[in-house]
Amino acid sequence: MSSRPAAPHNVVWLDAPSFPEAARKALADTGLRRNLGRATATIRDKRLAVTGELADWEQLRQAGAALKRRTLRHLDGYLVQLEEAVTRAGGTVHWAADAAEANRIVAGLVRATGSTEVVKVKSMATQEIGLNEALAAEGIDAFETDLAELIVQLGDDRPSHILVPAIHRNRAEIREIFVREMGRRGRPAPEGLSDDPRALAEAARLHLREKFLRARVAVSGANFAVAATGTVGVVESEGNGRMCLTLPQTLITVMGIEKVLPDFADLEVFLQLLPRSSTGERMNPYTSMWTGVTGGDGPQEFHLVLLDNGRTATLRDTVGRQALACIRCSACLNVCPVYERTGGHAYGSVYPGPIGAVLTPQLVGVEHAASLPFASTLCGACYEACPVRIDIPQVLAHLRAEVVEAKRRGSAVPSAEALAMRTAGAVLGSPGRLALAQRAAALGGRLLGRGGTVGALPGPLRRWSGARDTPAPPAESFRSWWKRTREGGPEKEDGHDCP
Amino acid sequence: MTARDIVLGRIRAALADVPDDESPADVPVPRDYLRSHAGPDVVALFAERVADYQARVVRTEASGAPAEIARMLTERGVTDLVVPPGFPEELLPAGPWNRLDDHGPLGVAELDAADGVLSTAAVAIAVTGTIVLDAGPGQGRRALTLLPDYHLCVVRADQIVGDVPEALALLDPVRPLTFVSGPSATSDIELDRVEGVHGPRTLDVLVVDRDQPQEVG
Numbered sequence: 001m002s003s004r005p006a007a008p009h010n011v012v013w014l015d016a017p018s019f020p021e022a023a024r025k026a027l028a029d030t031g032l033r034r035n036l037g038r039a040t041a042t043i044r045d046k047r048l049a050v051t052g053e054l055a056d057w058e059q060l061r062q063a064g065a066a067l068k069r070r071t072l073r074h075l076d077g078y079l080v081q082l083e084e085a086v087t088r089a090g091g092t093v094h095w096a097a098d099a100a101e102a103n104r105i106v107a108g109l110v111r112a113t114g115s116t117e118v119v120k121v122k123s124m125a126t127q128e129i130g131l132n133e134a135l136a137a138e139g140i141d142a143f144e145t146d147l148a149e150l151i152v153q154l155g156d157d158r159p160s161h162i163l164v165p166a167i168h169r170n171r172a173e174i175r176e177i178f179v180r181e182m183g184r185r186g187r188p189a190p191e192g193l194s195d196d197p198r199a200l201a202e203a204a205r206l207h208l209r210e211k212f213l214r215a216r217v218a219v220s221g222a223n224f225a226v227a228a229t230g231t232v233g234v235v236e237s238e239g240n241g242r243m244c245l246t247l248p249q250t251l252i253t254v255m256g257i258e259k260v261l262p263d264f265a266d267l268e269v270f271l272q273l274l275p276r277s278s279t280g281e282r283m284n285p286y287t288s289m290w291t292g293v294t295g296g297d298g299p300q301e302f303h304l305v306l307l308d309n310g311r312t313a314t315l316r317d318t319v320g321r322q323a324l325a326c327i328r329c330s331a332c333l334n335v336c337p338v339y340e341r342t343g344g345h346a347y348g349s350v351y352p353g354p355i356g357a358v359l360t361p362q363l364v365g366v367e368h369a370a371s372l373p374f375a376s377t378l379c380g381a382c383y384e385a386c387p388v389r390i391d392i393p394q395v396l397a398h399l400r401a402e403v404v405e406a407k408r409r410g411s412a413v414p415s416a417e418a419l420a421m422r423t424a425g426a427v428l429g430s431p432g433r434l435a436l437a438q439r440a441a442a443l444g445g446r447l448l449g450r451g452g453t454v455g456a457l458p459g460p461l462r463r464w465s466g467a468r469d470t471p472a473p474p475a476e477s478f479r480s481w482w483k484r485t486r487e488g489g490p491e492k493e494d495g496h497d498c499p
Numbered sequence: 500m501t502a503r504d505i506v507l508g509r510i511r512a513a514l515a516d517v518p519d520d521e522s523p524a525d526v527p528v529p530r531d532y533l534r535s536h537a538g539p540d541v542v543a544l545f546a547e548r549v550a551d552y553q554a555r556v557v558r559t560e561a562s563g564a565p566a567e568i569a570r571m572l573t574e575r576g577v578t579d580l581v582v583p584p585g586f587p588e589e590l591l592p593a594g595p596w597n598r599l600d601d602h603g604p605l606g607v608a609e610l611d612a613a614d615g616v617l618s619t620a621a622v623a624i625a626v627t628g629t630i631v632l633d634a635g636p637g638q639g640r641r642a643l644t645l646l647p648d649y650h651l652c653v654v655r656a657d658q659i660v661g662d663v664p665e666a667l668a669l670l671d672p673v674r675p676l677t678f679v680s681g682p683s684a685t686s687d688i689e690l691d692r693v694e695g696v697h698g699p700r701t702l703d704v705l706v707v708d709r710d711q712p713q714e715v716g
Binding site: 038039043053055056062063066067073076094147164174197200201208213237240246257264267268269281282283286288294296306313315 | 501502503505506507509510511512513514516517521522523526527528529530531532533536548551552604607608611624626627628629634640641642645663664667668672673674675676677678679680681682683684685686687688689690691693695696697698699
C-alpha cells in the first residue's frame with residue numbers, strides 16, 4: 001500500500017503549469033519582480049540583523065537540527081506519547097492517513113457542533129489538504145482570519161509565500177479586493193477606504209471582529225506539539241490566532257505528524273530559531289500554548305487531527321527525510337535567487353521556494369512534481385539560512401536523480417536528458433569518438449555562435465538552451481592544441497600563447 | 500485497520516534503517532547554546548526591548564505604582580476597565596473608571612466594548628521583550644486580555660528573567676500560556692509593519708521595582 005495520497009489535493013495545484021513554463025510568465029511580470037525583490041530584501045536584512053545578535057546562533061541551529069533528527073527517528077513513540085498526553089488533558093486525538101480522511105474528520109466534527117461556519121488560523125497543513133474547499137462542499141463556510149490569507153481568500157487567489165501569502169499583491173490591489181469582496185462575505189469595507197496599510201488593516205479588523213465574536217468553532221494548524229505534556233502551540237502576529245484559539249467553544253487543530261517535539265523545554269530552541277528566521281523579529285507578537293482543555297478558559301472541546309498525507313513516504317527516504325524537519329519559517333524563500341525572481345505561484349504548490357522544491361515532490365511523488373527539483377541553481381543560500389540545517393541542495397540533487405530514474409521507468413522512449421547522458425557517456429569513454437565530436441563542435445560553434453555564446457538551439461536542446469547562454473565551443477580543442485604544440489604537430493609555435 | 504494503525508505502521512516501516520535498540524537518548528542533542536543572551540541588568544534590557552515593539556514602558560517604585568497606573572489610564576482615555584480576579588488591590592488607584600469584574604463571567608460583547616484591561620503577568624523575558632500570561636491571579640482567563648483594545652500590564656521587576664530558556668523553566672505547560680511581545684502587528688501588506696490588528700492595539704507595560712529603603716537622616 002502506498003503511503004502517498006491518491007489525489008495530491010493542494011500540495012500541487014492540478015491546473016498549474018510546470019515550473020519552467022510558469023517561471024517564464026512570472027519573469028515577464030516586471031511589477032511582480034520589483035515587489036518581490038523589495039520585499040525579500042527587506043526581510044533578509046531584518047533576519048540577518050536579529051540572527052547576528054546571537055553569538056551562539058550556530059549552536060542553536062545544531063540543537064534544532066538534532067532535536068528534529070531525534071524526533072523523526074523515533075516518531076512513532078513520540079506520537080503515541082503525544083496522544084496519551086492530549087487525551088489525559090481532556091482533548092481528543094484523531095489520525096488521518098491522507099487529505100481526504102483529514103477533511104472528512106474535520107467536516108464531521110464541525111457538523112456535530114451544529115455550526116455551519118468556522119474561523120481559521122493560518123495553517124499550511126489545512127492549505128495542503130484543501131480543507132476550505134472540502135468544507136464548502138459540505139455547506140460549511142471557512143473564514144480565513146490572517147490578513148494575508150484573507151486577501152488571498154477574498155481575491156479567490158492562491159498563496160505565493162509560506163509566511164506572507166499575499167506578497168505578490170500591492171496595496172492598491174488589496175484595497176480593490178476589500179472594496180469589491182468584503183460585503184459579499186460579511187461586513188463591507190468602510191466607505192472611502194484608502195490603500196494605506198493602516199487603513200487596510202483596520203478594515204480587516206472590523207470585517208473579522210463580528211466573525212470572531214460569534215464563532216463557535218475554530219480550525220487551526222500547529223507550529224509544534226510537545227509529546228511529554230500534550231501542549232500545542234501557535235506562533236502568530238496579529239492576534240487572529242488568539243481570537244480563534246480562545247473564543248470558540250470547539251477547537252480543531254490539524255497538524256502534520258512531523259511537528260511533534262519531545263519535551264516542553266525543547267521549545268527554548270525553537271522559540272529562538274523560528275521568529276528570528278521567519279519575520280526577522282526577536283519574538284513574534286503572540287505565541288499561544290494550550291494543553292487539552294482548561295475549565296472556564298477557552299474552548300471546552302479540543303480535537304487534534306494528526307496528518308500523514310505523504311509524510312511517511314518522505315520519512316522512508318533516508319536522504320529526503322530531513323525535509324520533515326522544516327519549521328515553516330520561509331527564510332529559504334527569502335534568500336533564494338530563483339524564488340526572488342519567479343515568486344511563489346510558479347512552483348504550483350502550497351509549499352513554494354527551496355523547501356517546496358524538496359518537500360512537494362516527496363509528499364506527492366516525484367512523478368507529480370518532476371520539474372520542481374530542477375527549480376534551483378544549487379547555490380546553497382537556502383542551506384545557510386535554514387534554522388534547522390536542512391541540506392536542501394543535497395536533497396534537490398538526490399531528487400533530480402529520482403526524477404530521471406522515474407522518467408526512464410515510465411517511458412519506453414528515452415528522454416532527451418537520458419539520451420544526452422547516455423551519448424555523453426559513450427563519447428567521453430572513447431578518445432576517438434571524443435576527437436570526432438570536438439571537431440564537429442568547433443565547426444558547429446562557428447556556425448551557431450554569436451559574440452562568443454550560443455543562443456537557442458534547435459530540436460530537443462531548445463528547452464535547455466532557451467534559458468541559458470552556452471559558451472561557443474572553441475575553434476580548437478585542448479586535446480588537438482596539445483597534440484599540435486607538444487607532440488610535434490605540423491604548425492608548431494612558441495608556448496607563450498597558452499589557451 | 501484504523502487510520503492510527505496505518506499511520507503508525509507506515510512510520511515503523513519507513514524507519515527500517517533505525518536500529519531496534521536505538522533509544523531517543525542515543526540521538527545526541529548538543530546543548531552548548533547559551534542559557535541567556537542578557538547582561539546583568541535584565542530590567543533595563545527588558546524595558547528597551549519592549550519599547551522596540553512600539554509599546555510604552557514606564558518604570559516605577561511600588562509606592563508610586565497606583566499613581567502611575569491612574570496616569571496611564573487617564574492618558575489612554577479609559578472609562579470601562581476590566582480588572583481580572585486576583586489583581587492586587589493595593590495597586591488599584593481610585594479614579595473615575597468603571598471597574599468590570601469577571602465574576603459573571605463577562606460576555607464577549609462586554610469585553611469587546613471595554614476600553615481596556617489592567618493585568619499582571621507570570622514571567623517576563625528581557626532579551627525578547629516578552630510578557631508571559633498564564634491565566635494566574637491578576638491575569639484571568641485569556642479572553643480578558645485579548646478583547647479590550649488597550650492592555651496595561653504590570654510586571655514586577657523580580658519577574659523579569661534574562662532569556663527564553665530561563666522563562667520556560669519557570670512556566671507550567673498545563674496552564675494556558677500567552678507570550679506577548681508588543682502590540683498585535685502585521686506586515687502582510689508589502690511587508691510594511693502596521694502595529695495593531697486584532698489583539699490589543701495599544702500595549703503599555705509598567706515595571707514595578709521594590710521601594711528603595713529610605714535613608715535615615
